[in-house]
Amino acid sequence: MSGFLDARDIRREFQIGDRTLPVLRGIDLSVEPGDVVAIVGPSGAGKSTFLHILGLLDKPTSGSVLFKGTPYSDLSDGERARMRNSTFSFVFQFYHLLPELSALENAIMPIMIQSSILKWPMVRGDARRRAKSLLDRMGMGSRLHHVPGALSGGERQRVAIARALMTNPEVVFCDEPTGNLDTVTSQEIQDLLWSLAEERRTCFVMVTHEPSLARRAHRVVRMVDGLIVDGEAQQAIAQATAPPPAPGPADSPAGNPV
Amino acid sequence: MIGVWFGVMTLLIVTSVMGGFARDLRARIRGMTAHITVTSSPASRLGSMENWEELAKKVRAVAPDEVIAISPQLEWPIMISHGQSPQPATLVGIIPDLERQVSGFAEHMLDGHPPDFTNFSKQTLPPDWGPCIIGSGVLANHRHKDIIFVCDGAGAVDSAASALFTVNPKDKFELLVGDAEWTGELNSGGEERELHAGAEWLKSRKDASVKDWAGALERAFRLLAYDPKGETRPCVVVVFGKALPPEAAYREAWHRLPSDQRRWLRVFTEAEILVEPGGENVRAAGVITIEPGPGARLALVSRVQDPYIGRSISVTTITPEDARDRGIGDKRIDPTNARLGIVGSFNSGMNEYDTSIVYAPLEFVQRSLRECLIDAKTREPILDAEGRIQAGRVNRLRVRIRNYDDAESVADRIRKGLGGRHGVITWQAEKAILLQAVAVERTLTGVIMFFIVIMAAFSILAILSMLVTEKTRDIGILRAQGATVGGVMTIFLGEGMVIGILGCGLGLGSAKYVLDHLNPLADWLYERTGWYPFPKNIYLLDRIPHQMDPPVWALVVGATLFVCLLAALWPSWKAARLNPIEALRYE
Ligand SMILES: Nc1ncnc2c1ncn2[C@@H]1O[C@H](COP(=O)(O)OP(=O)(O)OP(=O)(O)O)[C@@H](O)[C@H]1O
Ligand SMILES: [Mg+2]
Numbered sequence: 011m012s013g014f015l016d017a018r019d020i021r022r023e024f025q026i027g028d029r030t031l032p033v034l035r036g037i038d039l040s041v042e043p044g045d046v047v048a049i050v051g052p053s054g055a056g057k058s059t060f061l062h063i064l065g066l067l068d069k070p071t072s073g074s075v076l077f078k079g080t081p082y083s084d085l086s087d088g089e090r091a092r093m094r095n096s097t098f099s100f101v102f103q104f105y106h107l108l109p110e111l112s113a114l115e116n117a118i119m120p121i122m123i124q125s126s127i128l129k130w131p132m133v134r135g136d137a138r139r140r141a142k143s144l145l146d147r148m149g150m151g152s153r154l155h156h157v158p159g160a161l162s163g164g165e166r167q168r169v170a171i172a173r174a175l176m177t178n179p180e181v182v183f184c185d186e187p188t189g190n191l192d193t194v195t196s197q198e199i200q201d202l203l204w205s206l207a208e209e210r211r212t213c214f215v216m217v218t219h220e221p222s223l224a225r226r227a228h229r230v231v232r233m234v235d236g237l238i239v240d241g242e243a244q245q246a247i248a249q250a251t252a253p254p255p256a257p258g259p260a261d262s263p264a265g266n267p268v
Numbered sequence: 269m270i271g272v273w274f275g276v277m278t279l280l281i282v283t284s285v286m287g288g289f290a291r292d293l294r295a296r297i298r299g300m301t302a303h304i305t306v307t308s309s310p311a312s313r314l315g316s317m318e319n320w321e322e323l324a325k326k327v328r329a330v331a332p333d334e335v336i337a338i339s340p341q342l343e344w345p346i347m348i349s350h351g352q353s354p355q356p357a358t359l360v361g362i363i364p365d366l367e368r369q370v371s372g373f374a375e376h377m378l379d380g381h382p383p384d385f386t387n388f389s390k391q392t393l394p395p396d397w398g399p400c401i402i403g404s405g406v407l408a409n410h411r412h413k414d415i416i417f418v419c420d421g422a423g424a425v426d427s428a429a430s431a432l433f434t435v436n437p438k439d440k441f442e443l444l445v446g447d448a449e450w451t452g453e454l455n456s457g458g459e460e461r462e463l464h465a466g467a468e469w470l471k472s473r474k475d476a477s478v479k480d481w482a483g484a485l486e487r488a489f490r491l492l493a494y495d496p497k498g499e500t501r502p503c504v505v506v507v508f509g510k511a512l513p514p515e516a517a518y519r520e521a522w523h524r525l526p527s528d529q530r531r532w533l534r535v536f537t538e539a540e541i542l543v544e545p546g547g548e549n550v551r552a553a554g555v556i557t558i559e560p561g562p563g564a565r566l567a568l569v570s571r572v573q574d575p576y577i578g579r580s581i582s583v584t585t586i587t588p589e590d591a592r593d594r595g596i597g598d599k600r601i602d603p604t605n606a607r608l609g610i611v612g613s614f615n616s617g618m619n620e621y622d623t624s625i626v627y628a629p630l631e632f633v634q635r636s637l638r639e640c641l642i643d644a645k646t647r648e649p650i651l652d653a654e655g656r657i658q659a660g661r662v663n664r665l666r667v668r669i670r671n672y673d674d675a676e677s678v679a680d681r682i683r684k685g686l687g688g689r690h691g692v693i694t695w696q697a698e699k700a701i702l703l704q705a706v707a708v709e710r711t712l713t714g715v716i717m718f719f720i721v722i723m724a725a726f727s728i729l730a731i732l733s734m735l736v737t738e739k740t741r742d743i744g745i746l747r748a749q750g751a752t753v754g755g756v757m758t759i760f761l762g763e764g765m766v767i768g769i770l771g772c773g774l775g776l777g778s779a780k781y782v783l784d785h786l787n788p789l790a791d792w793l794y795e796r797t798g799w800y801p802f803p804k805n806i807y808l809l810d811r812i813p814h815q816m817d818p819p820v821w822a823l824v825v826g827a828t829l830f831v832c833l834l835a836a837l838w839p840s841w842k843a844a845r846l847n848p849i850e851a852l853r854y855e
Contacts, residue, residue, distance in 0.1 A: 067748060067848050088752055095750020106745045106852060120749045173749075 013079055015041040015064065015181060015213070020073035022059055033059050034070070035236040041181070046207050046214040048227035055233040057217040058185050064215065065183040066094050095124045099174035103186040105166040107158040107173075113165075114154045117141040117172040124177070137176070144172040148202060164195035168202070175206065184216035188223065196220065271727030272771025272828065273778070279717045279824050280779035285786075286713055287820065288813030290706050296617045297699050299372030302339070302666030303675045304682065305698065307691035320662045323686075327667060330685030334669040334678045337369035340662035342633050346583040346626065348406065357406055357624045359583060361633025361662070370668040373627070376614040378404060383612050385629050397580070398632035400608035404615040405623035407581070416488045419445040419470065419508045420478045428508040429467035441466060442491050444484055446476030464794060481514070485521035580609045583626065585636065606636045630662070721828050725835040728767055732760060732839035743843050744851025757844040764836020765829070772825045783814045 022034040033056040041047055049057050062068035064075060066082060075082045077097070085093070099120070107116045121137040122130065145154060148168040158166050167187060174182050187203065188196035200223045207214045216223070224230050232239045306327060324338040342361035347354040364385055368374040374383050385399045419428045425445065432441070443450040443466055450469045452462045478484045585604045608628060616622055669678050675694035683692040696703060736743070743756055782789065790812060 062849055091747075091750050091752040091755075093750075094748065100748055102852070106741070106748065108742055108745060119746075123746065123749050123751045123755065 014043050014077070015215075016076045017060075017064060018074050018076070020060065020063060020070045020075065022056070022063060022068070023071045033236050034063075036073070037233075037236070037238055039231060039238065041213060041215060043180070043213055044211045045229065046227045047216070048224040048230045049215065049217045049233060050219070050221075050224050050230060051233035056236045057233050060233070061183050061185050061215065061217055065098050065100055065181075066090050067100070092124075095120055096177045097179055098181050098183060099177060099179040101167070101170050101174050101182065101184040101187045103189040105158070105163075105170045105190075107166055107169055109158055112155045112157055113145060113150060113161065113169045114138065114141055116158065116169050117145060117176055119173060120177050141172065141176060144175060145169070148172060162195075163191050164199060167191065167199055171199075171202065171206070175210075175212075179212065181213045181215060184214065184218075186217055186219060188218065188220055197222070200226075270771075271724040272721075272768055272832065273774040275720045275724030276772050276775025276824065276828055277779045277782070278720055279828075280775065280821060281782055281814075282713055282717055283710075283820055283824070284779070284783055284814040284816055285812065286710050287815040287817055290710055291815045292617075292813045293706055294703065297702070298672055298695055299375070300616045300618050300621050301695040301698055302370050303669045303672050303695050304667040304679050305691075305693050305695075306665040306667060306682065306686070307693075308663060320665060323690075324665060326686060327665065327682055330682050331669070331678050334671070334674060335667055336670055337366065337668045339363065339366035339370040339666045339668075340630065341367070341664050341666055342630060342637065342662045343664065344633065344637060345586050347586055348626070349582045349584065354584070355406075356586075357583070357626050359585070359626050359628060359633055359636075361630040362627050363630050364627075367627070367666070370666045373401075373614045373616055373621075373625075376616045377401075378613050378615055383614070383627070385611060397607045397609050398628050398636075399611045400581070401612045401614060401627040402581070402610055403622035403625045404613045405619065406613075406626060416442045416491055417444065417470075417508060418478070418484050418488045419443065419473070425470045425474055425508070429470040432463055432467050432470070442488075443470055444487055445470065445473040446478060448473060448476065449487070468795070481517035482520040482524070485517055486524045489521055489525055580607060581626075582607050604636055606632075634661070718827070721824075721831055724771070724828070725831040728764055728832050729835040729839065731767065732764055732836055733842070735763065736760065736839045736843040739843075740846060740851045743846050744848045744853075747846070747848035748852065753844040756846075757840045760840035760843050761833070761836050764832055764840070768829050768832030768836075771832075772828055775828075776821070776825065780816070783816065786812045786814060 017037055017039045020034050020037040021032065024031045024033055037060060039047075049061070051057055059068065063070050066085075069082075077093070082090070108119065111119070118134075118137045118141045121133060125133050142151075142154065145151060145168070148171065150165060150168050150172070153161060153165055156165075158169070161169065167190075171187070184203065188199050191199060200220065203214070203216075203223075204226055206212070214227075216227070218224055306323070320340040324340070327338060328335050339362060344359050344361075346357055346359045348357050349355075364383055368383070377383055383401050385401075417428050417432070419425055428443070440454060441452045443452075450466060452466045454462055583606050585606075608626065614622070667682075669675060672695065675696060679692045679694045683690070686692070746756060
């Protein structure tokens with residue numbers, strides 16, 4: 011029990027018609043500040059579902075999550091929204107950028123959401139400056155005013171990552187951040203994430219199918235069928251049985267179809 | 269937005285035009301109907317009005333601050349014989365100076381000159397004739413009035429075009445502008461269309477100008493003199509122009525006619541015009557009369573728009589239908605004839621008055637009635653309940669007050685002050701049915717129109733619902749970035765309000781535009797389709813009225829925005845309630 015981010019006996023069931031489908035069946039996990047945790051496991055194991063619960067996008071059927079000792083269930087809707095905005099952030103497999111906005115505007119979005127209309131004109135300049143430097147840092151300096159439709163997958167994911175870091179969150183959740191990218195781009199994004207994690211000492215919790223990414227994590231948690239199969243010890247198995255068995259990432263067909 | 273736009277636009281236009289109608293109608297009723305009318309008491313209608321000056325003093329004393337003017341009237345039913353068939357009308361004896369302060373007929377004189385019976389001085393009228401001012405519709409039923417307009421170009425064609433409707437030709441009209449001419453036949457149905465076509469033709473000739481007045485008049489005279497059937501019928505030549513032709517031009521035109529045609533017409537010298545009935549007045553109004561030769565047509569060559577001036581009518585007093593109320597009982601009275609020379613006519617826009625009223629000087633009517641109130645059987649004068657001769661009196665007082673909205677309360681005070689021996693009614697009471705009909709009509713249209721706005725609101729509902737569906741993923745993204753339920757709702761409510769405000773703005777703007785250009789638009793419509801939405805000679809208004817009432821507009825806009833807000837509420841709520849994960853999953 012670290013007291014930073016603790017999940018206790020998380021269960022999540024989905025109701026499909028009159029059938030109840032248990033997806034998470036009692037998950038315990040604690041994450042330390044600055045931890046980089048990789049969650050691996052076969053498709054359908056419930057990784058995304060778990061991540062959403064941790065990131066306040068979903069509520070568990072039972073069990074509780076505590077952030078710095080406060081259970082999520084004690085939070086009001088407004089506080090949950092505020093935490094999603096400033097304390098946590100998400101990087102998704104499918105980027106989830108707003109198609110009408112430019113790269114820069116997409117990156118600024120969380121700041122825009124958090125400030126009231128009256129305050130916005132005052133923080134706008136500063137936010138733009140920070141977004142620019144973040145995007146610059148990710149090699150996107152020349153693409154600031156492109157809309158997502160005019161960007162490649164890798165570039166979109168860089169924008170999404172910049173967006174995730176704009177608010178200086180305490181935890182960044184990544185759900186298969188490289189799942190949709192070709193091998194070379196995937197590698198670049200991995201390097202980027204990794205170096206950002208190193209230099210910021212931000213806590214990262216990422217779901218990934220990439221053994222190369224998982225290998226670099228401080229901890230690897232393996233999920234099978236809604237349960238955690240003990241982490242560290244299973245790392246070898248994870249590598250051996252992961253769907254794309256990969257000593258070298260070079261020619262593994264990474265990614266799911268869109 | 270288009271829905272809101274058109275909803276607001278039609279709502280505003282319709283309510284404004286209806287409002288304009290109601291306002292004009294009320295104004296016209298007020299203009300022609302006195303605010304308060306005091307009549308004799310039901311028991312002895314005429315007796316109590318023996319001394320109207322005394323009564324007027326009493327009325328004034330009751331409400332000295334409110335009463336502005338009082339005008340006595342002696343009103344009696346008559347038949348007019350003019351042309352073939354007699355026609356019922358009402359002879360109203362007035363003192364013009366007093367009546368002008370009470371009723372607005374003086375502002376509606378066709379020739380624009382204030383009514384003045386004295387223009388018809390004793391010398392110029394045959395001794396037993398009286399002068400009169402008639403409603404412009406009184407003689408309109410007499411078919412056989414041909415009209416020839418001789419027009420100068422710019423400036424004059426417009427007044428000629430509108431005069432075409434007020435003089436109301438019956439069989440035929442000829443228009444001469446510059447070298448061009450136009451003939452309208454009115455006896456084959458489609459009169460109104462023909463009049464409009466003529467008016468349009470006139471308006472299209474703005475550039476033409478008459479260089480040779482003698483030539484133009486000659487053409488008019490030829491038309492006038494040409495008479496294949498050999499019938500005698502009155503015909504009017506009206507000359508419109510910034511500068512009128514010199515008298516010499518009339519003479520020259522007359523001389524140019526072939527001698528067999530010339531005999532139909534005679535041009536008077538200035539001196540001769542003066543001794544003609546109405547000559548004095550006619551000259552004052554810039555009118556020159558050409559007396560027809562034996563069996564010829566009458567030609568009135570006139571710059572003014574009053575074709576009735578200079579003509580005369582014979583009237584016969586008749587036993588009124590409400591004889592008992594007038595204290596005559598079941599006695600029959602002797603019809604009396606009088607001959608009246610027309611010195612002017614008015615067009616108040618109130619059909620009821622325009623087609624029935626013949627104003628004449630009070631003493632003249634009194635004198636005529638004194639002769640008529642003789643029992644036809646016994647040849648005895650008819651006495652009222654108090655045994656007095658029913659003549660030399662007035663039978664009602666018309667009262668004008670400071671504020672017509674106070675009519676009810678002032679009427680109450682007068683009623684009490686006169687001790688209940690007189691009937692006192694207000695203009696609203698006199699025209700209650702008409703006013704109620706208009707009010708009901710207005711409310712009904714308002715209600716119907718409001719449904720249009722509701723329809724527009726449904727279009728907002730539909731648009732926003734579609735938008736929410738379309739933007740589900742984006743909503744999910746925003747929510748994942750920490751947007752609150754309230755925040756998302758605000759976005760969609762805002763969108764709804766933007767649609768509402770834009771729609772209202774466009775609606776307001778276009779309604780204002782349409783109302784400002786209502787009449788040109790109606791004309792344009794007529795040109796394209798031949799359909800005229802506002803037949804001028806039915807409504808007796810040459811413009812479509814409208815009233816832009818700021819509180820009403822504010823109400824319409826406010827109600828529309830409110831309905832838009834309501835319509836936006838549900839989709840916004842739906843958007844805000846979306847589960848972010850479901851929304852993100854949405855493809
Ligand atoms: N809203 C839902 N309703 C019903 N079932 C759901 C819902 N969301 C997830 N599931 C089911 O829960 C299970 C776990 O889904 P989840 O997306 O968490 O798996 P995952 O481990 O992330 O898989 P992948 O690696 O393919 O992304 C799946 O079988 C899925 O069908
Ligand atoms: Mg997943």
